[in-house]
Amino acid sequence: MEYMDGGTFKDLILNPAKFAKLDDSKCFDLMDQFTAGLAAIHEVGVIHRDLKPENMIVDFDFSKLKLIDVGIAVDLDPRYARKDERGEVKRVFTTNAGTQMWQPPELRELKSKHGGYSITSDIYGCGLVIQFVVRRKLPYTRVADWANN
Numbered sequence: 357m358e359y360m361d362g363g364t365f366k367d368l369i370l371n372p373a374k375f376a377k378l379d380d381s382k383c384f385d386l387m388d389q390f391t392a393g394l395a396a397i398h399e400v401g402v403i404h405r406d407l408k409p410e411n412m413i414v415d416f417d418f419s420k421l422k423l424i425d426v427g428i429a430v431d432l433d434p435r436y437a438r439k440d441e442r443g444e445v446k447r448v449f450t451t452n453a454g455t456q457m458w459q460p461p462e463l464r465e466l467k468s469k470h471g472g473y474s475i476t477s478d479i480y481g482c483g484l485v486i487q488f489v490v491r492r493k494l495p496y497t498r499v500a501d502w503a504n505n
């Protein structure tokens with residue numbers, strides 16, 4: 357992958373001077389690239405599991421956006437996916453992966469026992485990112501907490 361010289365999407369949206377340079381049409385285009393990138397990894401059976409603005413990077417003029425950090429992604433391909441006791445592909449993962457405030461409720465609530473995760477959990481993360489980009493705030497958490505982490 358090429359070097360993306362515009363930094364992370366988190367830096368961009370938390371920097372008012374930088375964010376002001378991003379007009380609506382460029383912003384919608386970047387969100388198109390974000391959803392297309394996510395669809396592409398889902399099509400090959402991978403769940404990202406750590407969608408958040410710091411795992412999205414842009415180039416200097418905000419014309420390109422890439423999704424990065426597949427460090428905790430999981431593969432749903434039956435050849436590689438984890439299996440349960442009966443040999444069925446396991447779609448539930450015992451993990452505390454991802455940054456908590458971006459996690460879907462099913463993972464946060466069940467985390468201590470058997471955190472559930474599927475492709476639809478990435479859709480939740482995708483919705484949160486888009487909501488954050490449009491409203492510049494998350495529905496339930498103070499942005500300041502995240503900005504300082």
Ligand SMILES: Nc1ncnc2c1ncn2[C@@H]1O[C@H](COP(=O)(O)OP(=O)(O)O)[C@@H](O)[C@H]1O
Pocket residue numbers: 357358359360361363364410411413424425426427
């Ligand atoms: N292609 C790239 N171009 C520019 N910066 C990158 C690129 N890939 C990663 N980075 C930088 O490295 C940081 C960490 O990468 P990431 O894959 O998210 O690893 P982790 O979060 O596990 O440390 C990113 O936030 C970004 O600043």
Ligand SMILES: [Mg+2]
Pocket residue numbers: 410411424425
């Ligand atoms: Mg990262």
